[in-house]
Amino acid sequence: MTYTAPNVFTTRPTLQGTFGMTASTHWLATACAQAVLERDGNAFDAAVAGAFVLHVVEPHLNGPGGDMTGVFVTASEPDTPRVLMGQGPAPQAATIDHYRSEGLDLVPGSGALAAAVPGAIDAWLLLLRDYGTWELPEVLAFALGYAREGHPILGRVVATIGSVAALFTEHWPTSAAQWMPNGHLPHAGDLVTNKAWASSLERLLAASADSAVVTREGRIDAARWEWREGFVARAIVRFGRSAHRHSSGTDHAGVMTLVDLAGFEASIEEATSVEFRGHTIAKTGAWGQGPALLQTLMILDGFDDERLDPSTALGAHTILEAQKLAIADREAYYGDASVPLDYLLSADYAATRRALITDQASQEFRPGIVPDHAPYYPVLRTEYSTAALSEQGAGASVGVGEPTVAAPTRAAAEPEVLSTGEMRGDTCHIDVVDRWGNMVAATPSGGWLQSSPTIPELGFCLGSRLQMTWLEPGAPSALTGGKRPRTTLTPTLVLKDGQAVTALGSPGGDQQDQWQLLYLLRTIVGGYTPQQAIDAPAFHSTAFPGSFWPRTWEPGGAVVEDRLGEAVIEQLEQRGHRVTRAGGWALGRISAVTRDPQTGLLQSAANPRGAQGYAAGR
DSSP, rough: OOOOOSSSSOOSOEEESEEEEEEEHHHHHHHHHHHHHTTTTHOOOOHHHHHHHHHOOTTOOOOOEEEEEEEEEEEEEEEEEEEEEEOOOOOTOOOHHHHHHTTSOOOSSSSSSGGOOOHHHHHHHHHHHHHSSOHHHHHHHHHHHHHHHEEEOOHHHHHHHHHHHHHHHOOOOHHHOOOOGGGOOOOOOOOOOOOOHHHHHHHHHHHOOOOOOOOOHHHHHHHHHHHHHHHHHHHHHHHHHEEETTTTSEEEOOOOOHOOOOOOOOOOEEEEEEEETTTEEHHHHHHHHHHHHHHHHHHHHTTTTTGGOSSSSHHHHHHHHHHHHHHHHHHOOOSSSSHHHHHHHHHHHHHHHHHTTOOOOSSOOOOOOBTTBOOOOOOOOOHHHHHHHHHHHHTTTTTOOOOOOOTTTOOSSOEEEEEEEESSSOOOOOEETTSSEEEEEEEEOOOTTTSOOBBBBTTTTOOGGGSBSSSTOTTTTTTTTSOOBBBBBOEEEEEEEEEEEEEEEOGGGGGGHHHHHHHHHIIISSOOOOOOOOOOOOEOOOOOOOTTTBBBBTTTTTEOOOOOOOOHHHHHHHHHHHEOOOOOOOOOOEEEEEEEEETTEEEEEEEEEEOEEEEEEE
């Protein structure tokens, strides 16, 4: 170890205890999940309860019509990380030819044509059925109460609604009815309800209460069936048949069918992992971006510790360059397809990539060469959002994209919609560990209130994950009916000596793994505590095509928090990085829980940026 955590003030302590720990992006979700632990629920009961609360209290960041991925271990098999796959596929009729015939060259960032089959609810119910212990009514009681009786709305939610008010009023009246009752914006702190979603939850519970179903598992499956084939599926398809405004500035109808909705079931998959400095890092497969973090770690593993310190110019430069190489491979090879992960994660391949890193910032898009696999080179757009949208009008695309990070030309402590309509902000995350050793990290997202019109009888809208696909035949992430879009959702599990020791994750689209990488380096190599690592200055690269519409890139681009220090920032600029200063506390949304298998000590920590994420435990 050649660098250590600086002796600086942290915003809050790393919580410690032995009973149970929770951390999430909203204090109400954290409190509800912790309440489940206090009533002898396990980590999976708690995570599901907290996740349904996140749908209600962070509707600008996720919703029931969205998707999620999780990674977890059970107390009975602490050495076996698993992936909870809640990423729905493209509808069968979502074809490149159809979208091209609609006059589109990119999948829109909002509207029903951007929607994959909703996957989050089925995934959470699968986790509860197979690994939880509670009955469904007890788990959903928290979210149902907030939806029916109200919760204090965040200022950020109000700001998001305000930014899309014209879109709602002019084009999405059902969204205006839910979020702007009587034509007025709510005020921060107002008690806001979603009675339609509350009624939907009650109907799901009624389906699970059928007296003919005699097992807990059967009752949960009854709710899953009602979601996939019952009143929810019928309402989604019926509503989607009407044309409405998309981020393209044009009107289109959706293509989702009852067969699409009935055909998707969430699943449990094996995790993909690599070894780094005596730790096993577990992620999703290459249908998500998770293995790009693993590739980055493999590249960095060949450097001395001093080059892995994110707080120095040398370390930041090395990390940024490694990230560019790994994410270029993500674009070239990843998707719901045959991906040569064994080769991409091999030590020999990492060595060839590592050799490309010099003392100057690369300005190129450089995927590697993999035997028998031709790399895909996406169109590298730098001005699409300005040139295309100026012809459509500033309000044409409001509500697009995943809420991720600060605008590239300003600091952003609050989410915002730029004049071009490009949304910036956050998504959601939750981590839980219980006293038995069950541990889960999960990142729910999509279906935010600005992604498509609200389905009035359901109280939620569909997501926009298909914008991550390309309308280019031959791309590994090309739009294909029945195939999953390559998601950015990418929680992380860390194991040491065959035991899970950390569950973590972050909102942030393309930045999720970049920010988590800094946490891993600072805790594993630098010896930081969890809260120190979360509070420390963050940065990320923008030198690759974005996963979200309008999919532009910035050659050599790097966004940094000012707290990284003027001397470090100047040295990065001298090395050729095109640096954007994002403000002091603008980047990074990590939360984490940890467990020491030898002592049973549990810890939790949460992001202070935005004063919204909280940890709890004892």
